[in-house]
Amino acid sequence: MSTSTSSVTGVDAAVTGVDATATDEDATETVRLTNGLTCSLPADSPLAKLLRSQRTWAGPDAKARLKLLREAKSVAIVGASPNPARSSYFVGTYLQQSSDFRIYFVNPNATEILGQPAYPDLASLPEVPDIVDVFRKASDIPQVIDEVVAIGAPTVWVQLGIWNQEAAEYGESKGLNVVMDRCIKVEHARFHGGLHLLGFDTGQITARKTLR
Numbered sequence: 001m002s003t004s005t006s007s008v009t010g011v012d013a014a015v016t017g018v019d020a021t022a023t024d025e026d027a028t029e030t031v032r033l034t035n036g037l038t039c040s041l042p043a044d045s046p047l048a049k050l051l052r053s054q055r056t057w058a059g060p061d062a063k064a065r066l067k068l069l070r071e072a073k074s075v076a077i078v079g080a081s082p083n084p085a086r087s088s089y090f091v092g093t094y095l096q097q098s099s100d101f102r103i104y105f106v107n108p109n110a111t112e113i114l115g116q117p118a119y120p121d122l123a124s125l126p127e128v129p130d131i132v133d134v135f136r137k138a139s140d141i142p143q144v145i146d147e148v149v150a151i152g153a154p155t156v157w158v159q160l161g162i163w164n165q166e167a168a169e170y171g172e173s174k175g176l177n178v179v180m181d182r183c184i185k186v187e188h189a190r191f192h193g194g195l196h197l198l199g200f201d202t203g204q205i206t207a208r209k210t211l212r
Contacts, residue, residue, distance in 0.1 A: 079135030
């Protein structure tokens with residue numbers, strides 16, 4: 001498996017992962033230099049953006065992502081948090097209220113999230129979810145992919161601000177649908193005209209009901 005590389009001011013570097021923390025503003029990218037050392041950069045820094053432009057893995061296009069969302073009946077959120085300040089809590093709230101998905105929360109350190117039981121791992125879920133939505137740091141993604149494969153779930157969806165190209169390619173090699181560095185909440189809302197609720201101009205003149 002390969003990573004994309006770029007020469008920046010005489011230094012060869014590769015973006016190996018993006019870690020999302022509590023908020024998008026806190027997101028950092030892990031950059032591996034050719035000498036084997038790594039460093040973290042703010043995800044919105046010019047250097048991080050330049051390296052990000054060198055990515056060679058694109059993932060499913062908009063039509064394919066829409067198909068995944070339309071066909072899905074259940075979503076498991078790995079790394080879900082009971083903390084209202086965390087992005088996973090916000091996404092979970094949206095999916096509960098604005099989608100027809102059966103939602104499951106996976107967090108070994110929580111017993112309940114948003115009024116529902118929290119499960120310690122994917123294997124403990126009462127059903128195999130159609131989509132596994134991941135809020136974990138980039139270096140954890142390969143392990144999550146192995147767990148997704150083990151339970152037979154077809155799709156792993158890695159949230160906005162998290163990037164690991166090697167893991168994406170690894171997941172595809174295991175037969176998974178892989179979406180990475182995209183927010184399932186934003187995508188779900190965008191596909192049926194809901195982003196205006198968040199202050200975004202979708203270019204759509206109607207807001208459809210939940211995807212079916």
